[in-house]
Structure formats: C-alpha cells, structure tokens
Amino acid sequence: MNYIEVTFSCDSAVTAELLMADLDALPVESVTQEGLTVKAYVVQEDYSDWTSEDFPMASQVGQLTWTTAEIAHQNWNAEWESNFPPLVLGNDVLVKAPFHSEPHPEDFKHVIHMVPKMAFGTGHHPTTYLMMEAVLEAAQSGQLEGKHVLDMGCGTGILAVLAIQAGAATAVGIEIDPYAAENAQEIAEINGVADRLRIYAGDASTLEVEPGPYQWVLANINRNILLADLKHYAAVSAPGARLDLSGFYQADVATLVECAKRCGYSLVKEASKEGWMRLTLVYQGHDHTHSA
Numbered sequence: 001m002n003y004i005e006v007t008f009s010c011d012s013a014v015t016a017e018l019l020m021a022d023l024d025a026l027p028v029e030s031v032t033q034e035g036l037t038v039k040a041y042v043v044q045e046d047y048s049d050w051t052s053e054d055f056p057m058a059s060q061v062g063q064l065t066w067t068t069a070e071i072a073h074q075n076w077n078a079e080w081e082s083n084f085p086p087l088v089l090g091n092d093v094l095v096k097a098p099f100h101s102e103p104h105p106e107d108f109k110h111v112i113h114m115v116p117k118m119a120f121g122t123g124h125h126p127t128t129y130l131m132m133e134a135v136l137e138a139a140q141s142g143q144l145e146g147k148h149v150l151d152m153g154c155g156t157g158i159l160a161v162l163a164i165q166a167g168a169a170t171a172v173g174i175e176i177d178p179y180a181a182e183n184a185q186e187i188a189e190i191n192g193v194a195d196r197l198r199i200y201a202g203d204a205s206t207l208e209v210e211p212g213p214y215q216w217v218l219a220n221i222n223r224n225i226l227l228a229d230l231k232h233y234a235a236v237s238a239p240g241a242r243l244d245l246s247g248f249y250q251a252d253v254a255t256l257v258e259c260a261k262r263c264g265y266s267l268v269k270e271a272s273k274e275g276w277m278r279l280t281l282v283y284q285g286h287d288h289t290h291s292a
Helices: 013-023 056-061 073-083 126-140 158-165 178-190 204-208 223-235 250-262
Strands: 003-010 030-034 037-043 064-071 087-089 093-096 110-113 148-152 170-175 197-201 214-220 237-249 265-273 276-283
Touching: 003 013, 013 030, 013 037, 013 056, 087 126, 110 158, 110 178, 126 158, 126 214, 126 237, 126 265, 126 276, 148 158, 148 223, 158 170, 158 178, 158 197, 158 214, 170 178, 170 204, 178 197, 204 223, 214 223, 223 237, 223 250, 237 250, 250 265, 250 276
Parallel strands: 093 110, 148 170, 148 214, 170 197, 214 237
Antiparallel strands: 003 037, 003 064, 030 037, 087 093, 237 276, 265 276
C-alpha cells in the first residue's frame, strides 16, 4: 500500500490547529505536527487533488501552502524505524524498539517491545497517550482485572497489549489497515500475549466473528467512524461495560455524546491533551434507547 504525504506550511499556530480539525473530515490515515509544519498521510487510492476549499476553517483565518509526495510502504517503514524514539509515560509505561538502549526497562511497571513498521500507532500521538492513560486508570481502580477487551482501530496493538499486561484476561484488536494488523500480530507475539490477543484486519463488520460480549471497548479512531460504529460497539458490550473513545476534538464532543446516548451509553468523564479529547462512558443497555 502506497501513501501520499501532504506537507503543509501554516502561517500561525491557530491556522495549524484549525487545519488539524479540517483534516479530521478527510480520508487521512495519520497526521503529525512539528511547529507550523503539518504532515498528513493518505492512502494513494483515497487521495484527490486538494484545494483550499477542503480546509474551510484553516483557510478562513490564515494562509496555507502544501506539497505532495508519494511514499512507498517499504520506504515509509525504513524512514520511521530510523526516527522512532521510545515512548515513556512516567514510571508506568515504556514502549521501546530493539535499537533503543535507554531508558532501562527495569525502571518501568509495564514495558511494550515493538518493531515499528508504521508512521502511526506507536503511541506518540496525543490520542494514543490519552488511551494509555485510560488503561492505567482502569487498572489502578480494579476495573480491568479479568476483563475481555475490544480495541477498535488498534493500529499496532499497543493498547491491547498494555491492557493485558495491566490485568485484562483477553483482548481482540481490529484494524482496517492490513499492514498495521500484521505488525500488531507480530507485537503480540514479541510481548508474549499472542495466546490472549487476537488481531483481525477489517472494520466493525469483523465483530460478527468476535461478538463478545466485551466488558471494555477502546476506540481510538476518528469522529465520523465513531459516529457510524457506536451502535456496533453497543451491540457487543456487556451491561455496565466501559467505553473509551478518542481521535477527535472538543468541538466533536457534544455530537459524539448524543450519539452514544442513543446507543445506550452515559458519559462518565472527559480528558484532553494538546487539543485532542477522550470520553469515558458506560453502557446502560438498549431497553430505553432507540437505534442510532
């Protein structure tokens, strides 16, 4: 699978922030930001020549320029491996590759070994960080012990691996990108949890194969997919199941919460990091709800 890398130059931090929101509505697989430079990655078949009309919020407040480049999958992998830094969450989690000599694994409660083969899903995006915090929070409160977990849009599977390390009994990871799903399977094996973590390449329809019930669902995707798939998460959730969502902005919260309520969920709390949001909800059941 080849990608188009679109590199944007923004004239201000506000323009860059609004551009990130605009990109959320486009078929973008991954976004990275460094200062006023934003890079978006799109599957080649999904890309069409963008114009300023595709970025209505950013274009209204500032100026954008951008260039495009085609990136072959194997070249993407090689470039990412050469630049992938270890991920650290306090003294709780270390995500490291074989070529990282520091920090030392013995200094952390949970260590995830991985071979990074994608430019996303390694945990460095704020939404993945938020979701890892949710896993640690659930483990500390005893909500995770012995649970069956669903990780939708699992990327390279590190959330599901962390959930098992932190007390979950079993997990299922579903990822739309077959390359990421293949990497997730490898990471499950490297971390010794392949017997308790099943990985599938697919979308929400894959839940017909793995119908649960799940006591906890993690979904770090984007707003539009979450809105479309919330009813599928509800259909495979046990009563009282926890649901953590991320991959969207504050402006999307009201719409997502309303959709979740129609699917039988109630909101418990919100969290944020660098403008990105996480919602924690609990599944109440379908008895008093109507379909979304």
